Amino acid sequence: MSTPELYIGLMSGTSLDGVDGVLADLSEGCQVLAYASAPLPLALYAELLALNQVGHNELHRAALAANALMQVYAQVVKQLLTQTQRPASQIRAIGAHGQTVRHQPQSHGGTGYTLQLCNPALLAELTHIDVVADFRSRDVAAGGQGAPLVPVFHQAIFGRDGSPTAVLNLGGMANLTVIDAHASQPLIGFDCGPGNVLMDAWCHQHRQQAFDAEGAWAAGGQVHHALLDRLLTEPYFAQPAPKSTGRDLFNLAWLDAHLAHFDGIALQDVQATLAELTASTCVACINSYAKNSRLILVCGGGAFNTHLLQRLQALLPACQVQSTATQGMPPLQVEAAAFAWLARQCVWRQPLALQSITGAQGARVAGGIYPA
Missing domain, CATH: 3.30.420.40 (ATPase, nucleotide binding domain)
Incomplete structure (x- = not known):
């Protein structure tokens, strides 16, 4: 020993x-x-x-x-x-x-x-x-x-069973690690965009709660597709990896600038739209960089957002979306x-x-x- x-x-x-x-x-x-x-x-x-x-x-x-x-x-x-x-x-x-x-x-x-x-x-x-x-x-x-720095750790801990795996860290920002099955491709890792940061900020501002527990508030709203489409025009999302981001870009001022183009969106519908923004941008990155991965391991606080994980699974029907807890390490x-x-x-x-x-x-x- x-x-x-x-x-x-x-x-x-x-x-x-x-x-x-x-x-x-x-x-x-x-x-x-x-x-x-x-x-x-x-x-x-x-x-x-x-x-x-x-x-x-x-x-x-x-x-x-x-x-x-x-x-x-x-x-x-x-x-x-x-x-x-x-x-x-x-x-x-x-x-x-x-x-x-x-x-x-x-x-x-x-x-x-x-x-x-x-x-x-x-x-x-x-x-x-x-x-x-x-x-x-x-x-x-x-x-x-x-x-991000953690992809090298993800590879060391989660890249040992020989299958292509993606690790999605849903912290304030969302970052993706793509682990190739046979190391024939270099390790890839980058920030997809906002993880919980906008959802948490909106929830705190309008409900005086630090976060949307289990995504329940978002789940009860309706996605405002015109707002979502406008948010997705952010140039960061189209940038190729390597890339990283933070609150310098994704903050309430950024959101308010986009909301100014719309009138009368229900607060809960904004929350639902922000959840969909996180889900859709993460899925776009997975489809672009981890298309061979059939296992998506999720960590960070967002792993406890039931609604967000359900949206990820619905948008990735060919993949298995799981918490890293299934691999022996809680999120x-x-x-x-x-x-x-x-x-x-x-x-x-x-x-x-x-x-x-x-x-x-x-x-x-x-x-x-x-x-x-």
């Missing part, structure tokens, strides 16, 4: 629905030993959302928000250690993603940037564990999109486990071959290490 290699992965995604964390043994594959989560305090949630847009005194506010986020991260680490009754000294490193507030790669003169609020030095101080952070910047510096654990795995890759100086995913000029080691 191999010696355990214990890593913690922490993820707070575009949905702003909290922090997910796992403690995993990565000595052979990825065995999740514990899972924990914590909600974002309401004031921090509001500040992180506001920091996605231009505002007053941003540098100061961003620094304080990063500090506050690390307190939540440290809380999740403590939960994981308590669950497994392990001391901090047994954990090789924490992979901390941070909170994306701007994502503009390959722009502003060619390189662009991606910004995740994180204070890994503070997290190392709070937990007494080495922290690996800033996973995306090196890829951007190498000419890549910096996102909310996948991205956190990915950042535990990415932390290990950094610690061991293993370059990530992301050229076919992000467009980077070559394989690079992703992340920076902050010793405890």
Whole structure:
């Protein structure tokens, strides 16, 4: 039996629905030993959302928000250690993603940037564990999109049975990983467009609920096809991969600009249309890039949106749409486990071959290490 290699992965995604964390043994594959989560305090949630847009005194506010986020991260680490009754000294490193507030790669003169609020030095101080952070910047510096990074993890974990498989992560944004059966084609991964971000924002604005539980509100509405057609004219959807996106583009201001061309659409029908936008854009990507895949594995918070999964299945009759839980990894654990795995890759100086995913000029080691 191999010696355990214990890593913690922490993820707070575009949905702003909290922090997910796992403690995993990565000595052979990825065995999740514990899972924990914590909600974002309401004031921090509001500040992180506001920091996605231009505002007053941003540098100061961003620094304080990063500090506050690390307190939540440290809380999740403590939960994981308590669950497994392990001391901090047994954990090789924490992979901390941070909170994306701007994502503009390959722009502003060619390189662009991606910004995740994180204070890994503070997290190392709070937990007494080495922290690996800033996973995306090196890829951007190498000419890549910096996102998505998780396809290499998807391939390692879900690409082992020899059949063509697609992994659809329905977080705030939706991203697709296409795993070829015999590795005759390069690994493909990219952002399809909005996942839950618009549905959540609309639901929060008009129902004061963080999300549409099980998609029930959308399921009771009617798709407004003229609005859907207009939303689908967004140029991002026609761009070829590699590509990535975020709240910089898909936000309520973007939606309101399109809604301004219509009068009297029922609020619930807008929700139904946003669900259909997510489903239809994901299906278009699957049909274009994963047409040989008969298994679609879904992870992220959207995996619990019953209505959305039903629409995906209806639009993909030749495929089997399943939660990643059927493969032994619950949907909310996948991205956190990915950042535990990415932390290990950094610690061991293993370059990530992301050229076919992000467009980077070559394989690079992703992340920076902050010793405890």
